[in-house]
Amino acid sequence: MGIVxxxxxxxxSxxxxxTALSRSINAQAEHWxxxxxxxxxxxxxxxxDICQLLIRIEQAGGFDLRTVAACVAPEAATAGEVRP
Structure with missing residues (x-):
């Protein structure tokens, strides 16, 4: 963990x-x-699409670049869609 x-x-902000979205300041910053x-x-x-992708990434084990890459189909990424 680091300090930003x-x-x-x-x-x-x-x-x-x-507060409006029932998240801590840190959770809101990480979401953004x-x-x-x-x-x-x-x-x-x-x-x-990004919101749906975030859900799939979480289901696939959490947010890291390897999981993100696995959750975005190459052909779908160019069409503006994400893998179901």
Missing amino acids: KISDQMHE LRLAG MRVGMLAELHPQLRHS
């Missing part, structure tokens, strides 16, 4: 979003990082 420094404004990472790796995916 963020701005006061981002910390407040995390606190507000985390996961969504952002997947959006950068697969820019053709919509937010709803």
